[in-house]
Amino acid sequence: MRKFAALARACEAVVESFGVVASWSSLAIVLVMAFNVLLRYAFSTGSVAMQELEWHLMAPIALLGMSYAILKDGHVRVDVVFGRMPPRYQETVDTVTHLLVLTMAVIMVLLAIPYVEQSYSIGEKSPDPGGLTHRFLLKSLIPLGFALLGLQALAAALRAILKLLGRHAD
Template sequence: MFKTMSVLLTGIESLINKIGKATLWVALSMIGLVALNVLLRYAFSFGSIWAQELEWHLLAAMILLGMSYAIQQGDNVRVDLFYAGFSARKKFIVDVVSVVLILLVSLIFLKLSLAYVGQSYSIDEQSADPGGFRYRWVVKGLIPLGYGLLTLQSIGALLRLVLERSQPAGGHHV
């Protein structure tokens, strides 16, 4: 059973890690696009609504695709002042409760966002601005994708907690 859990955990963490690293390129693209838009707007009096909207869409992609990676790397917000003084048992309880809460929230957002994206697709939603982004449902599709990844990461975190907790002294599951 532990071997199966370990293999599943490795697969989840590998996927989240790859997507997290790809998100770095999204961040660099967004920075480059913002710099280019500022240069074009102020140096050449040329602006593009589509490019400005793309900045926001890249930001959404960075946040939605990067949040599961941030959780995996431990870059999420936690009150370490108290946590550091907890016993191993209390840390385990806090970690499990935290992961379960994240899992529940991500499942709720995942469920709600599917209808939201479906509606956007069915009406062929596009930007209200002339020259704006035509396929708004593609960007909205990042919402269930991001929360689906967060759900996977939460499952992976629970697996890791269980494997680490059940590890015999001197043994190694993960």
């Protein structure tokens, strides 16, 4: 059981570090958007590259942040129903849902890898004049984000199983 707890902690440490990247991306996107608004309304100008940078920054927020949300228990759940369940049922529901998320994450990683490989092979970039190059780098976040989601789902499932068995993972 200690190995389960140690594995859960290791997975969560990895997810935590990528959560920091997602957090800094949030600050960066706010600054880029503010700069774009300033350019548009104060100087009547804009940049395709700067507009694309907004969604290039949104990708790490979403893809790296989804696993972080599970780590911090900030994901969406029907708490009206879940909160009224006995703790044992809550842990059972958590175990099953996290194992389902783990399965889905593995499938998404497997499906995303050829997609990213194709993007790398053609050197994908923005089709818009003045757009950003190296779009294939951004697409690499897709399998990474789902791999992190799988790691966190595994960690959360292990913690829920330990609670079901009457042990604490900490």
